[in-house]
Amino acid sequence: MLASRVFGIVGRRSICTSLCLRAHGHAGVVKAEDYTLPAYVDRRDVPLPEVAFVRDLSAQQKALKEKEKASWSALSVDEKVELYRMKFNESYAEMNKGTNEWKTILGGVLFFLGLTGIIFIWQKHFMYGPIPHTFSEEWLSAQTKRMLDMRMNPVEGISAQWDFDKNEWKK
Amino acid sequence: MRRLLARRMKFHLLGAFLVSVGCATLYKFGIAEPRKRAYAEFYKSYDPMKDFEAMKAAGVLECAPPK
Numbered sequence: 001m002l003a004s005r006v007f008g009i010v011g012r013r014s015i016c017t018s019l020c021l022r023a024h025g026h027a028g029v030v031k032a033e034d035y036t037l038p039a040y041v042d043r044r045d046v047p048l049p050e051v052a053f054v055r056d057l058s059a060q061q062k063a064l065k066e067k068e069k070a071s072w073s074a075l076s077v078d079e080k081v082e083l084y085r086m087k088f089n090e091s092y093a094e095m096n097k098g099t100n101e102w103k104t105i106l107g108g109v110l111f112f113l114g115l116t117g118i119i120f121i122w123q124k125h126f127m128y129g130p131i132p133h134t135f136s137e138e139w140l141s142a143q144t145k146r147m148l149d150m151r152m153n154p155v156e157g158i159s160a161q162w163d164f165d166k167n168e169w170k171k
Numbered sequence: 172m173r174r175l176l177a178r179r180m181k182f183h184l185l186g187a188f189l190v191s192v193g194c195a196t197l198y199k200f201g202i203a204e205p206r207k208r209a210y211a212e213f214y215k216s217y218d219p220m221k222d223f224e225a226m227k228a229a230g231v232l233e234c235a236p237p238k
Contacts, residue, residue, distance in 0.1 A: 044172075045175065047172060149226065149229035149230070149231045150226060150229070150231040151222060154213065155210055155213045156206065156209050160209075160213075
């Protein structure tokens with residue numbers, strides 16, 4: 001029984017996270033981190049986010065919130081807009097507005113494609129050795145003649161482009 | 172906001188249907204039909220013996236030399 005009690009205490013200490021260790025100095029209550037609390041989000045499919053946008057109200061805004069508790073027809077247009085902006089960050093129109101980001105992206109893509117092209121050209125010029133001898137003109141023409149002789153691809157392919165009677169390529 | 176998913180789904184379902192059917196028709200009438208016609212044309216006037224003699228004369232057949 002004594003051994004299991006010791007083991008229990010040891011086990012509890014080993015799974016203590018840093019938050020818990022901090023809590024041991026603050027009377028056992030951990031301050032809630034920002035990422036654990038409900039968050040505000042501007043999304044088309046979330047019309048009423050979990051919290052208002054402005055978290056810490058100034059004295060003036062607090063007074064406005066008090067006024068909101070009374071009849072709303074007493075509020076001026078500017079006060080209504082102020083209350084809206086306290087609750088929401090962007091209106092739907094602002095949220096759905098497009099940006100000019102595509103221009104940056106396209107520019108970046110084309111730039112890096114060009115850079116890659118330069119690298120390839122440099123490599124071909126300075127690094128690679130000669131291509132195989134089977135790519136020489138004589139070899140290629142002999143190769144094509146052999147392909148035509150054995151009637152390769154006669155329906156839609158290379159032998160279909162050759163006129164065997166006139167011994168030339170079809171027009 | 173009203174019927175957001177329904178509107179989007181209707182648009183995309185219709186679009187997907189049209190795109191896939193369009194691709195299929197384009198393939199059929201751009202690639203499949205010409206190919207079938209090419210094969211029919213080729214075999215209409217195809218003489219295998221004449222082809223064989225031509226290949227033999229060219230010397231590509233190992234077991235049937237041109238001599």
